Amino acid sequence: MEQKYIVGIDVGSQSAKILIYDLEGNIVARGKKKLAPMHLAKPGIVEHPDDDLWDSLCEASRMALDDFDGDAEDIIGIGVGGIRCCRVLLKKDGTLAQPVISWMDDRTAMPYEHTNRETAYVTSSTGYLSCRLTGEFKDCVGNFFGQWPVDLETWNWSEDDEVIRQYQIPREMLFEAVLPGEVLGHITKEASQRTGFPEGLPVVSTTNDKAVEGLGSGLIDDETAVISLGTYITLMIQGKKLPENPKALWAILSSVPGMYLYESYGIRRGMWTVSWFRDLFGDGLVNEAAKQGMSPEEYLNKKAGNVPAGSDGLMTILDWLANSWEPHKRGMMIGFGAHMDEAYMYRSILEGIAYTMKNNCDAMCRELGKSLKEIVISGGGSNSDVFMQIFADIFHLPARRNVINESASLGAVINTAVALNVYGSYEEAVEKMVKVQDTFYPIVENARLYQKLNERAYSRMSDYTDGVLREIHSIYHD
Known part of the structure; x- marks a missing residue:
């Protein structure tokens, strides 16, 4: 054949x-x-x-x-x-x-x-x-x-x-x-x-890039969430009903006809922030990575792997691009210590992404009355073992990555395969075409620490910083 x-x-x-x-x-x-x-x-x-x-x-x-x-x-x-x-x-x-x-x-x-x-x-x-x-x-x-x-x-x-x-x-x-x-x-x-x-x-x-990425990640049931690590980072769960007056999510059309995707609030310029940080260090970072036979991203991930979970309290708030209805918002890092270097800063960015998506996911799941059994991480960021473990620890769930992390293009291919009758259903196409690479499981002590840091500090940060940021914004725009 x-x-x-x-x-x-x-x-x-x-x-x-x-x-x-x-x-x-x-x-x-x-x-x-x-x-x-x-x-x-x-x-x-x-x-x-x-x-x-x-x-x-x-x-x-x-x-x-x-x-x-x-x-x-x-x-x-x-x-x-x-x-x-x-x-x-x-x-x-x-x-x-x-x-x-x-x-x-x-x-x-x-x-x-x-x-x-x-x-x-x-x-x-x-x-x-x-x-x-x-x-x-x-x-x-x-x-x-x-x-x-x-x-x-x-x-x-x-x-x-x-x-x-x-x-x-x-x-x-x-x-x-x-x-x-x-x-x-x-x-x-x-x-x-x-x-x-x-x-x-x-x-x-x-369907739109996030929905088709969900399909290419194997999102078929309603107990799995896909986290899409792109310029815009979001989290998606699939369902059969259109929610009424949702507050903590958007309901969009799935790439599977007749189904809906419940999408959490996300992070604008999410993985762009990672690239921005990498580029700040310029030739020095590139040259040092080259000496070790690595890409700059691999080098940063290696160094971040030596930083303790929680980054010794260094936290990054990822508002590098404010929403139009929150023009005062700005990105920030808080909690520096004299012993911290670029590895601490880099890991705190990764942790900030995972904290933010965890909190957005929890709000969405409370509204939907759902609980999750696992998360799937999609996008180039899933190539980082450090990032995958951070997601597993902060979500306190198994974090899976697939062989193909170019899942938007794979989702488009799955749509095409079903359209051309290569496979008789989306379930069959996903079973045949989406392959799991590996799964990261939570490290208990890390998960406990992250939960304390998130509940008592990270999730409450804006309560303390928004007032100052509004004052700064008003000085420049009044």
Whole structure:
């Protein structure tokens, strides 16, 4: 029997990643193109320059095909995924009317304003990319998360005139909404020339990047949480019902049709903070890591492994990018001692991420009346044994990582495999394609210490610091 393959597209905040999988969920080729730096015209404005998302996707696709030993004609489909909460304004022909507005831009937290007369469509990053690939004006309804007139119960655009007025996007400016796991269209001749993928290849819809990452991590039951370590860090649990008036979570559409994801509050610029800290030390860190035959991240993780659990009380508050409704918030480190070095600072950042997500998870689980049996850590940060153990200890739960931590692209492939009838159900596809690498279990003494530090200090930090931060903010903005 001839081997067949599926392509998973994952265009995030920092790079375009194209991975080619076999039907057992193994990566056989990959291409990655780093995105250009965001254009920051003024505070609150964050845009992807030029046509960077599409250009980077095309280059990464050609890189993946160059890395592929098989025959491109044996590729049977493409699942297209991308960063959510962006706003993309298109002309009638599907090309950009202006640069893509990043999810970090203040405008995405407000209803759309029709200020560009060339705009014929308002869509998501995945809507734009799938349009460039297929020429069709269709997108998965689950990609419209935030300021969009979506009816979560019907999995379609709202038909309520008041909702349409609230979000200010006329129906004729919206793409056709489809379910996850549906064929959006087929690779056009022009897209084939740009990407290298065969003309006529089916392109399949997937839900927004976090939801499809949950699917690629194997999130099928309601007793497992997936923690997504990306530029935006969040935690997800799957369920069957749409909660009424949730307070500690968002309910979004799952990549499994008919299911919902309950998503906790997250950390903006989460893993970006880790990269920021690494880059602060520049060539000195790079050179020292090179001497030991390591990457800078491996070197920092090695050093952090020698720091005691709790970092001797050094704590990091991860508000490096404040929400629009909390403009006074700022990141901070508190609890320095003279013996502390970059390893303490680095470990405290990792612990701050785990503390924050633990507290957000607890609030969500209390509201849902759920308890968890395990957590799955997804994203590049899961490669760190130190980070995995910190998660297990702070959550006091087994922390699992999978063989494939590029789980957004794998989720897109699973959607495609089910759409093309490679597998008869999502449960079967997950069983065949998602493989566990290892599991970290809580160390009892560490878990006890973290619980005390969290309950008596970390979780209460803002009670003491918000007042000071508000005063600082008022000095600069009054």
